[in-house]
Amino acid sequence: MVLEFEKPIADLELKLQEMKELAKGKQIDLSADIESLEEKIQTLKKETFQNLTRWQRVQLSRHADRPYSLDYIYEITNDFVELHGDRTVKDDKAMIGGLGDVDGRSVMFIGQQKGRNTKQRQERNFGMANPEGYRKALRLMKMAEKFGKPVVTLIDTPGAFPGLEAEERGQGEAIARNIRDMFMLKVPVICIIIGEGASGGALGIAIGDRVMMLENSWYSVISPENCSTILWRSWDYKEQAAEALKLTASDMLGNKLVDDIIPEPLGGAHKDMKGMAVNLKAAIKKALDELDKIKPEKRIEDRINKFSAMGVVKE
Known part of the structure; x- marks a missing residue:
């Protein structure tokens, strides 16, 4: 492609x-x-x-060959064990999670997973999780907290699934509960946008002590296409919408909405997946080393203060 x-x-x-x-x-x-x-x-x-323009970075974030959550997890961990189910409805394939060894340290990985071909995309629901996906993610976070394991979330979704059945099963409540409970987790929490970070679907697993973005990822309340549809009644203005949304990693860092940008190989993460995994692993280990030195109570306080300060304007 x-x-x-x-x-x-x-x-x-x-x-x-x-x-x-x-x-x-x-x-x-x-x-x-x-x-x-x-x-x-x-x-x-x-x-x-x-x-690159902002729209071009959005295109790169969706590249068909771009690595997904499981690609990175298998590359940077040893003996990854995937865990399934929310213990209420079913196992949501759009949300994956499990324990993996990162250079001798056990880490709970949680992420949204897309598919490579038509069958996989249908199975993974294009990376759009249902309520049971967010409940599975929260179950795994609570398990990590119980056993003192840090949590790393990998975010790559065009949004939470907007279907009627998802709303009937409590999509909004599931995301809201995740956001609330992630603030109070006693273990270190690192959140990384690796591709698309759209709306509440991304935010449902994005409350952490450190929030980072890959160089060619994006993070916004809405996708450029949907923004264009609402404002201009057409997808034809998606490039203008992307510019107006200021959704790139550099925009987010400049607005203090993320803490760091992880550089990608020249041409994008898909050009050198192993090299990108090395950069990702190094960023995770560095953040964990920093967070280990902070007491749980202080981490929670800092986490709350960080997100509370976002969007606040002082005159």
């Missing part, structure tokens, strides 16, 4: 591949031309990805 703004880079990369095949097949020395083209591609990549 090649995005519109990536096409000039893809064209040069195709030309480079053809040049290499020609040099190999015809036994011609094209090393100087190949080196020059490689430098040109690298320069173009840097220029392109350093100057």
